[in-house]
Amino acid sequence: MELIHKYFPDLTEDQRTKFGQMEDLYQYWNARVNVISRQDIDTLYERHVLHSMGIAKVQPFKSGTSMLDVGTGGGFPGIPLAILFPESQFHLVDSVGKKIRVVKEIANALKLNNVKAEQIRAEKLEGSYEFVISRAVTRINPFVGWVKKNISKNSFHELRNGILYLKGGDLTEELSELTGKSRIYELSNYFEEEFFETKKVVYVPL
Numbered sequence: 047m048e049l050i051h052k053y054f055p056d057l058t059e060d061q062r063t064k065f066g067q068m069e070d071l072y073q074y075w076n077a078r079v080n081v082i083s084r085q086d087i088d089t090l091y092e093r094h095v096l097h098s099m100g101i102a103k104v105q106p107f108k109s110g111t112s113m114l115d116v117g118t119g120g121g122f123p124g125i126p127l128a129i130l131f132p133e134s135q136f137h138l139v140d141s142v143g144k145k146i147r148v149v150k151e152i153a154n155a156l157k158l159n160n161v162k163a164e165q166i167r168a169e170k171l172e173g174s175y176e177f178v179i180s181r182a183v184t185r186i187n188p189f190v191g192w193v194k195k196n197i198s199k200n201s202f203h204e205l206r207n208g209i210l211y212l213k214g215g216d217l218t219e220e221l222s223e224l225t226g227k228s229r230i231y232e233l234s235n236y237f238e239e240e241f242f243e244t245k246k247v248v249y250v251p252l
């Protein structure tokens with residue numbers, strides 16, 4: 047938790063409380079439905095919560111933004127970002143129903159009125175959003191194909207609407223497959239500790 051305060055010092059009391067409640071909730075639910083690896087639960091704040099919040103360092107979302115989190119699993123990156131941006135709307139989707147059940151339980155327990163969770167495959171999803179946020183779902187190229195129908199045109203952020211995707215490894219080959227412009231943001235520019243496995247946010251404007 048100290049790390050959240052270190053990198054996001056302006057949180058309200060309500061946000062601090064909600065972040066604080068996440069640990070017990072994930073301990074409880076992960077013991078019933080495996081949504082994050084069991085060894086990772088001890089490092090929930092570093093490897094999952096703060097990591098998800100790396101997206102906010104790249105693009106802080108303005109009030110009224112709508113976000114789609116594709117392949118959210120147990121709620122990452124969507125849940126931490128929904129706590130951080132209570133004035134924005136988050137639609138969290140996953141193809142696996144039991145994961146969505148956990149997300150709904152956690153969002154309800156945290157009283158996150160700005161989160162909607164749904165079991166659906168990304169390819170079938172209608173609706174439009176300013177940004178698609180995601181972590182560790184598939185290769186960038188098919189991912190862009192799934193979600194480009196869901197990006198709205200009305201940009202009102204510094205970055206044009208598009209995808210913000212937490213990813214690791216050497217992305218040269220994957221990104222060379224993309225026709226449009228993409229950009230890589232290194233998380234090491236925002237966080238001094240080296241605790242993330244995937245160290246980049248890939249931005250694909252659409």
Ligand SMILES: C[S@@+](CC[C@H](N)C(=O)[O-])C[C@H]1O[C@@H](n2cnc3c(N)ncnc32)[C@H](O)[C@@H]1O
Pocket residue numbers: 082116117118119120121122123139140141142145166167168169180181182183
């Ligand atoms: C490796 S997990 C990552 C979960 C979460 N984003 C995280 O980083 O903790 C990938 C997730 O993507 C979901 N998924 C894979 N293909 C999908 C699709 N076509 N539509 C929706 N969800 C999908 C899987 O069910 C799984 O929960």
